[in-house]
Amino acid sequence: MTKTPDTVLITGASGGIGLELALEFASHGFDLILVARREAELEALAKRVRREHGVRATVVPADLLVPDAAANLVKTLEGLDLVVDILVNNAGLMDMGGFANLEVGRHERLLQLNVVVLTSLTRRLLPAMLDRGRGRIMNVGSTSAFQPVPSMAVYAASKAFVLSFSESLSEELKGTGVTVTALCPGITKTDMYERAHGEHDVVQNIPGSFLSSVEDVAREGYEACVAGQVLVVPGLPNRLVASAVQLYPRWLVRTVGGFVGRRSTR
Numbered sequence: 001m002t003k004t005p006d007t008v009l010i011t012g013a014s015g016g017i018g019l020e021l022a023l024e025f026a027s028h029g030f031d032l033i034l035v036a037r038r039e040a041e042l043e044a045l046a047k048r049v050r051r052e053h054g055v056r057a058t059v060v061p062a063d064l065l066v067p068d069a070a071a072n073l074v075k076t077l078e079g080l081d082l083v084v085d086i087l088v089n090n091a092g093l094m095d096m097g098g099f100a101n102l103e104v105g106r107h108e109r110l111l112q113l114n115v116v117v118l119t120s121l122t123r124r125l126l127p128a129m130l131d132r133g134r135g136r137i138m139n140v141g142s143t144s145a146f147q148p149v150p151s152m153a154v155y156a157a158s159k160a161f162v163l164s165f166s167e168s169l170s171e172e173l174k175g176t177g178v179t180v181t182a183l184c185p186g187i188t189k190t191d192m193y194e195r196a197h198g199e200h201d202v203v204q205n206i207p208g209s210f211l212s213s214v215e216d217v218a219r220e221g222y223e224a225c226v227a228g229q230v231l232v233v234p235g236l237p238n239r240l241v242a243s244a245v246q247l248y249p250r251w252l253v254r255t256v257g258g259f260v261g262r263r264s265t266r
Helices: 016-027 039-053 069-079 104-132 153-172 191-199 214-227 236-244 250-264
Strands: 007-011 031-036 057-061 086-089 135-140 178-183
Touching: 007 016, 007 104, 016 031, 016 039, 016 086, 016 214, 031 039, 039 057, 057 069, 069 104, 086 104, 104 135, 104 153, 104 178, 135 153, 135 214, 153 178, 178 214
Parallel strands: 007 031, 007 086, 031 057, 086 135, 135 178
Antiparallel strands: none
């Protein structure tokens, strides 16, 4: 009897890391459920993976910022009789600027997508994985999870949540057949990076050695996820920094971050 391919649900799949993760999983024979607001981009991606890799790709357009978005998405999946073997929580927002200068609504939307929706989708899809005794969850965090980042205070805090949540859940689920991976890339060459590069001097001054290609991030994330690895930080320079900041006193890490952050908001 031929085994049915596992199905991967990827949020924020219409561009950036999410799109590359979809291509990476598809290249290894996984079926896809593609979720994002931009339906046209999702349909183009679905056609591409069907043509190039012969996998099944289901497009589910959804705005994850609307009330009850996670619950409605799961209901849609149930109506389509789709089983999620691997959940990739990739959708997210990033804002840069002084905390008091950004609109309250922007902070709230960021937290809703980066924290609330990620948590809700995980909680709603995890029980079925546990019942089957197998599954994978990958949460896309950031190297900003490892230290405070003034001028990106809420974003960094949201990614610190993602990292802590992922590591905690990975321990809870030991022995169940379900694993949790935190993918924590550094600055990655995506559309989000290009927008920030054009608007903020501090981004323009980031050394090229710290920039990761989206293809490399997706490949390392895929490999870590299927292997059940708890944490992956793509790129040697990013791994060194993520390790180093945990060795220095927090006051020093905070002070250096504050100096850089204040410069970025002037």
